[in-house]
Amino acid sequence: MEEFNITRIYTDLKGESNFEEITIPLHPGGTIGYLSENFKVQNLIFRKVVPSYDYDFHNAPAKQFIILLDGRIEIETSLGEKRTFGAGEILQVEDITGKGHRTRNLEHIERKSLFLTYD
Numbered sequence: 150m151e152e153f154n155i156t157r158i159y160t161d162l163k164g165e166s167n168f169e170e171i172t173i174p175l176h177p178g179g180t181i182g183y184l185s186e187n188f189k190v191q192n193l194i195f196r197k198v199v200p201s202y203d204y205d206f207h208n209a210p211a212k213q214f215i216i217l218l219d220g221r222i223e224i225e226t227s228l229g230e231k232r233t234f235g236a237g238e239i240l241q242v243e244d245i246t247g248k249g250h251r252t253r254n255l256e257h258i259e260r261k262s263l264f265l266t267y268d
Contacts, residue, residue, distance in 0.1 A: 151175035151183040160247035166226040194264035203253040209242040220260035
């Protein structure tokens with residue numbers, strides 16, 4: 150079976166942010182490739198950040214998928230775990246409460262991403 154891998158950032162019962170690897174199953178869609186089930190989203194937000202972007206610990210403003218279009222970032226959880234993500238990767242960010250996470254650019258470029266919010 151085909152699948153799509155994404156990283157989830159969530160808050161545990163102690164209020165700490167954590168990473169989790171999840172897979173989205175894909176099903177044959179004929180000549181158009183493999184498709185997941187539908188996900189209901191609320192908003193699509195286009196975003197650019199300055200090259201020096203370094204956002205201290207914060208919560209996500211809403212549950213959202215973040216699609217990184219270029220550059221590389223480092224995300225740090227409240228527990229101190231750090232991971233690097235780059236262009237084409239997708240994050241499922243759900244730490245809307247708790248201690249939050251920190252995000253910073255690893256390349257000195259104006260970075261672009263898409264946010265898809267959901268309930």
